[in-house]
Amino acid sequence: MSRYVRPYGDTTGDGMIQTSFTLPVPFGPKADGAALQLAQKMGMDPAMVVHSHAIGADFTFFVVYGSVKHIVDLDDVRVVEREYPLLSPSEVNTTLKKLLRRKLVVVGGCIGTDAHTVGIDAILNIKGFAGEKGLEYYRELKVVNLGAQVSVPELVRRARHEKADAVLVSQVVTQRDAHILNTQEMSAAFREAMGDRRPLLVAGGPRFDPLMAGELGVDRVFSRGTTPGEVASYLVHAVKEKKGVAA
Amino acid sequence: MALLDLDPKVVATARKLAARAAEPVVSIAKAHTTVAVERATLRLAGITGADSTHRAGDVPWVNRVIDTVREQCGLEHGVSLPAFHALRENNIATLTELAEATAAGQIKFTVPQGKDRDRAAKAARTAVAKGIRTIDRNKAQREKLVTKLGDPPQRPWIYLIVATGDIDEDVVQAQNAARAGADIIAVIRSTGQSLLDYVPEGATHHGFAGTYATQENFRIMRAALDDVSKEVGRYVRLTNYASGLCMPEIAVLAGLQRLDMMLNDSMYGILFRDINPIRTFVDQRFSRQVHARAGIIINTGEDNYLTTADAVDAAHTVTVSQLLNEHFAHEAGLPDELLGLGHAFEINPKVPDSFRLELAHALLARELFPDAPLKWMPPTKHMTGDVFNGYLLDGFFNLCGVLTGQSILLVGMMTEAVVTPFLSDRDLALANVRYVLNAAGNLAEDFRPAPDGLIVKRAHQVLGEAVDLLERIVDDGLLNAIADGTFGLMKRPADMGKGADGVVEKAPEYYNPASELLEGM
Numbered sequence: 176m177s178r179y180v181r182p183y184g185d186t187t188g189d190g191m192i193q194t195s196f197t198l199p200v201p202f203g204p205k206a207d208g209a210a211l212q213l214a215q216k217m218g219m220d221p222a223m224v225v226h227s228h229a230i231g232a233d234f235t236f237f238v239v240y241g242s243v244k245h246i247v248d249l250d251d252v253r254v255v256e257r258e259y260p261l262l263s264p265s266e267v268n269t270t271l272k273k274l275l276r277r278k279l280v281v282v283g284g285c286i287g288t289d290a291h292t293v294g295i296d297a298i299l300n301i302k303g304f305a306g307e308k309g310l311e312y313y314r315e316l317k318v319v320n321l322g323a324q325v326s327v328p329e330l331v332r333r334a335r336h337e338k339a340d341a342v343l344v345s346q347v348v349t350q351r352d353a354h355i356l357n358t359q360e361m362s363a364a365f366r367e368a369m370g371d372r373r374p375l376l377v378a379g380g381p382r383f384d385p386l387m388a389g390e391l392g393v394d395r396v397f398s399r400g401t402t403p404g405e406v407a408s409y410l411v412h413a414v415k416e417k418k419g420v421a422a
Numbered sequence: 423m424a425l426l427d428l429d430p431k432v433v434a435t436a437r438k439l440a441a442r443a444a445e446p447v448v449s450i451a452k453a454h455t456t457v458a459v460e461r462a463t464l465r466l467a468g469i470t471g472a473d474s475t476h477r478a479g480d481v482p483w484v485n486r487v488i489d490t491v492r493e494q495c496g497l498e499h500g501v502s503l504p505a506f507h508a509l510r511e512n513n514i515a516t517l518t519e520l521a522e523a524t525a526a527g528q529i530k531f532t533v534p535q536g537k538d539r540d541r542a543a544k545a546a547r548t549a550v551a552k553g554i555r556t557i558d559r560n561k562a563q564r565e566k567l568v569t570k571l572g573d574p575p576q577r578p579w580i581y582l583i584v585a586t587g588d589i590d591e592d593v594v595q596a597q598n599a600a601r602a603g604a605d606i607i608a609v610i611r612s613t614g615q616s617l618l619d620y621v622p623e624g625a626t627h628h629g630f631a632g633t634y635a636t637q638e639n640f641r642i643m644r645a646a647l648d649d650v651s652k653e654v655g656r657y658v659r660l661t662n663y664a665s666g667l668c669m670p671e672i673a674v675l676a677g678l679q680r681l682d683m684m685l686n687d688s689m690y691g692i693l694f695r696d697i698n699p700i701r702t703f704v705d706q707r708f709s710r711q712v713h714a715r716a717g718i719i720i721n722t723g724e725d726n727y728l729t730t731a732d733a734v735d736a737a738h739t740v741t742v743s744q745l746l747n748e749h750f751a752h753e754a755g756l757p758d759e760l761l762g763l764g765h766a767f768e769i770n771p772k773v774p775d776s777f778r779l780e781l782a783h784a785l786l787a788r789e790l791f792p793d794a795p796l797k798w799m800p801p802t803k804h805m806t807g808d809v810f811n812g813y814l815l816d817g818f819f820n821l822c823g824v825l826t827g828q829s830i831l832l833v834g835m836m837t838e839a840v841v842t843p844f845l846s847d848r849d850l851a852l853a854n855v856r857y858v859l860n861a862a863g864n865l866a867e868d869f870r871p872a873p874d875g876l877i878v879k880r881a882h883q884v885l886g887e888a889v890d891l892l893e894r895i896v897d898d899g900l901l902n903a904i905a906d907g908t909f910g911l912m913k914r915p916a917d918m919g920k921g922a923d924g925v926v927e928k929a930p931e932y933y934n935p936a937s938e939l940l941e942g943m
Contacts, residue, residue, distance in 0.1 A: 230602075231598055234845060236846045236849060292614060293614035296617060300696065301694050306802065311696075311912065322920065
């Protein structure tokens with residue numbers, strides 16, 4: 176593989192790509208010209224508008240082929256490594272089965288006065304989120320969803336009762352930093368009640384920053400757009416780590 | 423014409439088993455009411471609006487009244503008697519004023535006895551009858567518009583989804599979709615609305631991946647589609663969701679605003695939303711009675727089983743669910759022509775003969791339910807982000823729908839699971855449907871699967887497996903089967919789940935004028 180690469184159409188180095196898009200311009204020669212101009216600005220030279228058609232009275236759709244002048248330097252490609260690999264549901268199940276020889280217990284809920292269960296339900300409900308099934312779908316996970324407005328003592332009690340391996344809390348409301356204070360109260364309560372035997376603590380919500388885990392006293396923070404698969408994969412990773420330390 | 427040569431005795435056995443499985447659940451549904459059924463009743467009786475001064479945000483007035491009645495005298499007699507007795511006792515003209523007085527702590531609710539009871543019952547029945555008359559008028563109006571403007575010229579009807587979160591944007595997208603050929607517009611709800619134990623109020627502009635179902639949003643969209651219906655010269659139908667914790671109330675609002683189709687499954691909320699099974703069956707029965715009155719086509723959710731379980735292994739669970747949905751719907755008064763039973767094209771395309779298997783499953787549904795407007799749903803599970811492959815798969819989905827005479831076709835998007843559809847994605851998807859309808863629209867005429875071929879054998883096998891499963895459900899009891907994880911792998915015990923605390927056993931003197939009127943008493 177050479178260090179410098181260009182897209183491959185049918186000849187090395189031809190730089191050929193195809194793309195499609197819509198412009199808010201009525202169908203006609205002017206629209207085609209506009210598409211050509213956009214393609215050229217995108218670095219396609221020469222560009223060919225191979226197809227266009229009207230979508231309603233005000234829009235035109237285009238398919239464009241052309242050669243891009245850009246060159247990729249593979250030495251400059253930096254890939255952000257996730258600390259854990261993304262696993263499919265069946266991989267999660269088989270790994271957990273091997274690791275624990277029992278189901279991994281997850282207790283989840285919204286703490287404090289927060290009644291927005293959208294986040295926790297997207298992660299836990301089998302219905303899921305973004306085309307991925309929720310944690311309930313995983314055969315090797317036992318999910319206890321406590322729903323909204325769970326008090327911290329109740330959460331600790333239920334986590335103990337269910338022998339939870341992991342506790343997921345969701346916080347959507349951020350007025351007066353409620354999400355931060357609630358989560359800190361929660362992590363402190365678990366430390367006090369259970370010490371080192373506390374479950375994994377995971378906090379999620381649209382306004383959390385993944386870098387806040389230390390400040391919040393939890394093991395992992397998930398932010399906007401997190402999918403159930405990411406959370407499940409993380410749980411496997413964290414259980415593995417824990418086992419590794421114990422062994 | 424029947425192509426599968428299904429044994430009428432096996433089909434009759436399947437229906438009988440479904441009826442037997444459903445029977446105990448129907449008895450439970452008749453013996454209970456829920457906070458949502460009572461709220462729906464008061465909505466029929468004319469209560470509207472919300473308490474905007476409450477610290478928890480806008481709380482619908484109807485929730486304030488129901489919660490207070492429940493606290494003060496219980497709901498086992500229904501809300502109608504205490505509410506209408508309180509109106510008279512306190513000399514208040516409307517339910518909304520009663521709600522305001524309730525919020526101010528001025529009302530003491532009691533269950534009236536003797537003459538007071540008769541008077542309250544009569545007043546409640548008069549008020550609810552007015553709401554039902556509005557539903558009747560809307561049904562007549564729909565029939566009038568269909569006669570004047572016409573139904574879509576082709577089957578299947580083309581069903582498109584819009585979901586921007588903002589009702590005003592939805593209107594723009596819906597009208598454009600209708601102009602581009604959509605016959606039915608579905609407005610997807612905001613994520614998580616099914617778990618709200620109240621119906622939000624007013625026009626809304628900030629949904630999550632969908633738009634809140636509210637009475638005002640219903641009104642706005644129906645009016646917009648009436649405008650575009652005139653323009654395109656056919657009646658464009660509107661769909662929303664009567665599911666979740668407010669199923670009966672949303673059914674009422676749909677009837678009051680002339681919606682045309684509602685998603686309404688007998689078990690979806692239990693299995694996929696962890697809603698209490700009893701709550702779901704009680705709410706479902708009432709909501710279906712309302713839909714029957716309103717002439718609304720229900721859409722059931724069998725597609726969901728296939729997104730969680732394997733579409734080949736679990737094919738018979740779809741048939742079982744369709745038979746149960748059919749029975750529950752008939753019991754609630756819905757005729758066949760309002761039963762949009764669902765199924766989906768979800769077999770892994772890498773499975774050999776996957777298209778033949780899809781044809782077998784789709785044909786089985788068609789022949790089991792010849793008079794039902796079946797809803798045919800596109801691939802989602804095996805849409806990978808490879809949009810080119812997705813476009814091909816959607817083409818085969820469309821072909822299967824045409825070839826097996828499906829009634830309502832939910833248009834598949836090649837960008838499924840990638841982005842919310844672009845304007846161009848919808849346009850290309852509709853072009854796909856148009857091409858298949860035009861190229862192969864009457865191919866069903868020439869389509870005769872070989873009597874001993876894979877398609878016929880597979881259909882017989884699935885029906886056989888469905889009968890076996892129904893037998894197990896009858897032996898075990900439907901509620902136990904649900905608790906054991908028979909459907910879609912989820913275990914849902916009858917005493918667990920969300921909304922369980924909103925279920926109330928009826929007292930012998932329970933009174934609900936809506937149930938009386940809907941059941942033709």
